[in-house]
Amino acid sequence: xxxxxxxxxxxxxxxxxxxxxxxxxxxxxxxxxxxxxxxxxxxxxxxxxxxxxxxxxxxxxxxxxxxxxxxxxxxxxxxxxxxxxxxxxxxxxxxxxxxxxxxxxxxxxxxxx
Amino acid sequence: xxxxxxxxxxxxxxxxxxxxxxxxxxxxxxxxxxxxxxxxxxxxxxxxxxxxxxxxxxxxxxxxxxxxxxxxxxxxxxxxxxxxxxxxxxxxxxxxxxxxxxxxxxxxxxxxxx
Numbered sequence: 001x002x003x004x005x006x007x008x009x010x011x012x013x014x015x016x017x018x019x020x021x022x023x024x025x026x027x028x029x030x031x032x033x034x035x036x037x038x039x040x041x042x043x044x045x046x047x048x049x050x051x052x053x054x055x056x057x058x059x060x061x062x063x064x065x066x067x068x069x070x071x072x073x074x075x076x077x078x079x080x081x082x083x084x085x086x087x088x089x090x091x092x093x094x095x096x097x098x099x100x101x102x103x104x105x106x107x108x109x110x111x112x113x
Numbered sequence: 114x115x116x117x118x119x120x121x122x123x124x125x126x127x128x129x130x131x132x133x134x135x136x137x138x139x140x141x142x143x144x145x146x147x148x149x150x151x152x153x154x155x156x157x158x159x160x161x162x163x164x165x166x167x168x169x170x171x172x173x174x175x176x177x178x179x180x181x182x183x184x185x186x187x188x189x190x191x192x193x194x195x196x197x198x199x200x201x202x203x204x205x206x207x208x209x210x211x212x213x214x215x216x217x218x219x220x221x222x223x224x225x226x227x
Contacts (some may be wrong), residue, residue, distance in 0.1 A: 004156070031211075031212055033212075040219065040220070041217075041219055041220070042117075042119075042202045042204070042217025042218050042219055042220050043157065043202070043215075043217050044217070045214055045215060045216070048210065048212055048214065050210070050211050050212070055209075055210035055211060055212070056209055056210040056212070056214060091156050091157075093156070100145060100147075100162070100212075100213050101147075101159050101162075102147075102159065103159075104149075104156030104157050104158065105156050106154070106155055106156050107156055
């Protein structure tokens, strides 16, 4: 399978715990995006990388959220001190420099108890 | 920031009918408008997109129209099939940091009855 992959697919955690998600983009895609999607809503942009550089961050990305893409390939999204409001689907997408088509992964569903 | 309104939230049609989904946006700086289809348990998939210098674009049974003056754009699906059943999202995107950054609508659940 050469699509975007995300791990884990599901995560259940208790409030206050830290969680980390991983995204593996399509090979040679130099741009990588993170989104959050809650039930009945469209995806909300969180942050964007070009290679290893984080070039854009939404104000939705509070201090408890941090994303990295250390070698310009896979990326991780960490949420510290999780809150019930963090429960959502976290989507990753990647694309080449051209065209603008973003390819989405299947998402990681986070449930905070 | 950008605000995208999408209507209707649910659309039920008979197989073979046409379906139309409408979106409005607020930021005149937005200049790229993709549409995504999301099936249960999957991530969104791009089905068609349009840029601000084009008024209409077609791809087989799917077409998108854009009115920049009125700040609205629409998705048209003709000859609907049961496999078209899914949630459809519009997005208005602006250019920042070397990429289009999208703001999505809330989605339209399309149900095509056989």
